[in-house]
Amino acid sequence: MCRSIKTLRPPFQELVTEEDIRAAALQYVRKISGFRAPAAHNAEAFDRAVEAVTQATAELLGSLQVRR
Numbered sequence: 001m002c003r004s005i006k007t008l009r010p011p012f013q014e015l016v017t018e019e020d021i022r023a024a025a026l027q028y029v030r031k032i033s034g035f036r037a038p039a040a041h042n043a044e045a046f047d048r049a050v051e052a053v054t055q056a057t058a059e060l061l062g063s064l065q066v067r068r
Contacts, residue, residue, distance in 0.1 A: 008057070010066050018054075021061070025053035 005024045008016045029049045030036055038046040 008061055009064055016061060018058070021057050022050070022054045025050050025057055028053055 005027045007013065008020060008024060013020070029046060033042075033046065033049070035042065035046065
């Protein structure tokens with residue numbers, strides 16, 4: 001894997017972009033599937049999983065209340 005998943009919530013990251021969230025989702029799906037790049041017959045399922053994890057992550061980060 002080319003990079004590790006990092007913590008995306010404050011105070012660890014003040015500014016989190018959609019690209020950061022998608023990169024973390026992609027790394028997660030790669031890790032649990034065992035595929036860096038899926039074969040053509042698995043590409044649709046892989047892409048759907050990345051999108052679902054991206055959306056769930058954005059929702060989670062938007063809902064967290066962090067005490068400072």
